[in-house]
Amino acid sequence: xxxxxxxxxxxxxxxxxxxxxxxxxxxxxxxxxxxxxxxxxxxxxxxxxxxxxxxxxxxxxxxxxxxxxxxxxxxxxxxxxxxxxxxxxxxxxxxxxxxxxxxxxxxxxxxxxxxxxxxxxxxxxxxxxxxxxxxxxxxxxxxxxxxxxxxxxxxxxxxxxxxxxxxxxxxxxxxxxxxxxxxxxxxxxxxxxxxxxxxxxxxxxxxxxxxxxxxxxxxxxxxxxxxxxxxxxxxxxxxxxxxxxxxxxxxxxxxxxxxxxxxxxxxxxxxxxxxxxxxxxxxxxxxxxxxxxxxxxxxxxxxxxxxxxxxxxxxxxxxxxxxxxxxxxxxxxxxxxxxxxxxxxxxxxxxxxxxxxxxxxxxxxxxxxxxxxxxxxxxxxxxxxxxxxxxxxxxxxxxxxxxxxxxxxxxxxxxxxxxxxxxxxxxxxxxxxxxxxxxxxxxxxxxxxxxxxx
Ligand SMILES: *Cc1c(COP(=O)(O)O)cnc(C)c1O
Numbered sequence: 001x002x003x004x005x006x007x008x009x010x011x012x013x014x015x016x017x018x019x020x021x022x023x024x025x026x027x028x029x030x031x032x033x034x035x036x037x038x039x040x041x042x043x044x045x046x047x048x049x050x051x052x053x054x055x056x057x058x059x060x061x062x063x064x065x066x067x068x069x070x071x072x073x074x075x076x077x078x079x080x081x082x083x084x085x086x087x088x089x090x091x092x093x094x095x096x097x098x099x100x101x102x103x104x105x106x107x108x109x110x111x112x113x114x115x116x117x118x119x120x121x122x123x124x125x126x127x128x129x130x131x132x133x134x135x136x137x138x139x140x141x142x143x144x145x146x147x148x149x150x151x152x153x154x155x156x157x158x159x160x161x162x163x164x165x166x167x168x169x170x171x172x173x174x175x176x177x178x179x180x181x182x183x184x185x186x187x188x189x190x191x192x193x194x195x196x197x198x199x200x201x202x203x204x205x206x207x208x209x210x211x212x213x214x215x216x217x218x219x220x221x222x223x224x225x226x227x228x229x230x231x232x233x234x235x236x237x238x239x240x241x242x243x244x245x246x247x248x249x250x251x252x253x254x255x256x257x258x259x260x261x262x263x264x265x266x267x268x269x270x271x272x273x274x275x276x277x278x279x280x281x282x283x284x285x286x287x288x289x290x291x292x293x294x295x296x297x298x299x300x301x302x303x304x305x306x307x308x309x310x311x312x313x314x315x316x317x318x319x320x321x322x323x324x325x326x327x328x329x330x331x332x333x334x335x336x337x338x339x340x341x342x343x344x345x346x347x348x349x350x351x352x353x354x355x356x357x358x359x360x361x362x363x364x365x366x367x368x369x370x371x372x373x374x375x376x377x378x379x380x381x382x383x384x385x386x387x388x389x390x391x392x393x394x395x396x397x398x399x400x401x402x403x404x405x406x407x408x409x410x411x412x413x414x415x416x417x418x419x420x421x422x423x424x425x426x427x428x429x430x431x432x433x434x435x436x437x438x439x440x441x442x443x444x445x446x447x448x449x450x451x452x453x454x
Contacts, residue, residue, distance in 0.1 A: 040067035062294030121288030122156025202239030228274025266290030270350030
């Protein structure tokens with residue numbers, strides 16, 4: 001981006017000379033220079049040019065309680081002075097990790113009382129893969145290794161995470177997926193439903209799970225992993241028929257069900273977990289992001305009691321990370337969950353802000369560029385199309401990126417996934433800030449439409 005501030009140019013030079021940014025075209029970013037974000041408060045960010053931006057993405061889906069909460073900084077500082085680090089490998093533990101495991105068990109679905117901590121969501125899913133295979137080996141069924149996942153799902157970017165995910169552009173770089181991971185269709189009616197009704201398509205997509213189990217052989221399948229609502233794939237809300245049919249299939253076959261709750265967890269849907277929202281009763285849940293509101297990295301895997309009972313019979317689990325259960329991260333997570341509970345933030349999302357956001361967002365459906373508006377909780381998606389009736393896209397125009405650029409220029413962060421605009425604001429967003437978000441979104445849709453016509 002062009003700059004009026006000499007300091008911005010200095011920072012951009014450092015980026016160009018020394019930094020390699022995640023999920024970026026290095027050369028393009030070098031030429032363009034990143035926007036430098038300097039500080040933040042509540043739902044707003046400021047860049048080094050003095051622009052104030054409404055963060056409709058809560059960072060990367062993570063800043064649940066909003067920016068600038070001193071309590072989290074104080075919790076980190078106190079813990080760093082007391083015990084900045086100690087490992088959990090030597091039959092040792094420390095108070096913050098134990099207290100956090102208990103608090104997570106309190107808010108997790110009934111019967112999910114144990115947590116294995118990691119440094120990120122990707123590491124949580126790596127842990128899951130290892131734990132699922134270990135579990136079946138203990139049960140005398142070591143062949144049950146295959147994990148079924150979904151196309152266009154996102155489960156992180158380690159080798160296992162990217163393999164579990166169904167992003168073809170990630171698979172193409174590095175010979176992924178690794179063996180033992182297979183993918184089925186996603187429940188994305190708007191993009192792939194064809195002539196079926198949403199509910200017909202939901203049943204069809206769910207039935208792909210049963211077909212894959214039978215194709216691979218139930219004796220070879222260890223688990224099915226899915227996000228309750230696909231986030232990075234484009235805020236894909238399955239048709240109402242999808243999860244009930246998946247539940248029937250899971251009940252029929254002896255495999256584990258893993259919910260990747262990295263986005264849905266900790267209140268995003270108005271329930272503590274996406275699996276509460278859909279009543280899914282998983283064996284394991286991957287967590288990260290909202291766990292610490294992104295103030296510090298931390299992830300984990302919540303494990304159901306019946307699975308833990310089996311693992312208890314298996315001797316050593318030969319897996320863990322230097323930073324598993326890091327005391328500073330645990331102290332920050334504890335304070336984050338305390339705020340979510342004491343300030344009744346999840347309840348407020350459910351009863352007040354989610355219904356309001358969903359109502360206001362749907363008002364954008366009348367816009368000529370909008371083919372569908374959908375959402376649950378504080379998650380939303382706006383599909384940009386050339387033809388509303390046939391759901392035909394503007395081919396090859398990069399409409400999503402055009403719209404995203406207008407958003408940034410007009411003080412709003414909306415992310416583009418292809419031609420789907422998505423939002424996931426901090427859970428503390430107020431009705432007045434929702435009004436601002438929707439007003440800005442409409443303005444950017446107008447600008448995008450003019451650009452296409454011009
Ligand atoms: C972000 C994300 C991950 C990966 O988490 P990292 O902390 O980036 O490793 C995994 N699953 C889902 C659903 C995510 O959105």
